[in-house]
């Protein structure tokens with residue numbers, strides 16, 4: 039390996055959301071990684087910082103080119119430059135699009151358990167969350183298409199927010215599944231937002247299908263959210279993109295992002311994104327291999343040391359979804375107990391709705407030594423839970 043993912047990084051003392059916790063605690067909750075950045079990103083940001091003047095900034099050609107090239111080479115989707123809109127984050131963009139593409143009181147469909155901030159984007163703007171609950175088959179999750187159609191057919195359903203690949207269940211939706219979702223949305227006149235922020239962290243040798251790469255009418259009724267922030271861990275730089283192949287829809291979304299003031303970059307945002315997509319491929323592939331190793335470490339540990347916990351099978355994200363229903367029907371009580379007893383801070387699944395009350399979410403994007411510490415704490419916490 040060229041890059042050292044084993045290095046025990048110290049993230050305390052810089053107001054990190056993840057690491058600004060009590061001494062001795064081990065945070066493995068928020069989707070934020072503990073590895074040093076890809077060197078190409080640090081060099082590009084340092085070079086920009088060396089210029090020493092940080093005035094208003096626009097996104098340059100290199101931002102557009104790096105994104106188009108990355109998706110074309112890595113994911114087989116040819117994005118045209120004029121489909122792209124810069125935005126400060128996927129969530130700011132989703133909130134803005136919910137406001138533009140639906141009315142107050144409308145139903146917005148999501149597939150639960152799912153990234154909880156989707157609920158805030160929908161509910162804080164006066165819309166209703168309508169759940170199409172995913173089905174746990176004892177190993178992984180499937181889509182209940184009959185239920186999805188029922189929800190999409192609701193008279194006030196105007197929008198669906200898809201998570202592709204899915205946080206937290208780790209599924210990469212197949213092209214067939216995406217087509218089925220798209221067919222149902224099209225049949226019922228529902229616009230689709232596809233959040234693809236986790237698409238670059240997949241098991242080695244495994245890819246994903248960008249929703250809009252299905253082409254034709256599928257591409258025409260959707261907005262796709264992309265970002266370098268998860269795969270390259272640069273969320274603190276606030277940069278993302280919305281891709282909208284339909285001209286009218288794009289104009290509408292762009293107006294919304296502008297009037298919500300979430301369409302202007304800070305002077306490091308586009309620089310970091312262009313550096314990541316321009317030169318970070320080798321680093322990312324090593325990272326994916328390392329994360330696959332961490333996933334295997336957890337699987338083997340649970341099987342041997344904690345068989346009462348069951349790891350859900352998934353090929354994407356560095357967030358593991360763990361069924362704890364053999365221990366408790368209340369994963370929140372278990373998560374609280376684990377944190378109190380051992381300092382391990384993971385996420386209780388209830389906040390993702392659906393069947394989340396039976397699950398814990400564990401972030402494994404950390405050096406293996408730290409992961410092993412986390413697993414020992416998890417064991418102590420589970421075994422002492424009454």
Ligand SMILES: Cc1ncc(COP(=O)(O)O)c(C=O)c1O
Nearest residue numbers: 069127128129130153205235278
């Ligand atoms: C599915 C999903 N979408 C969006 C985000 C956040 O995106 P941003 O930081 O660009 O708002 C996350 C963060 O974990 C996520 O998991």
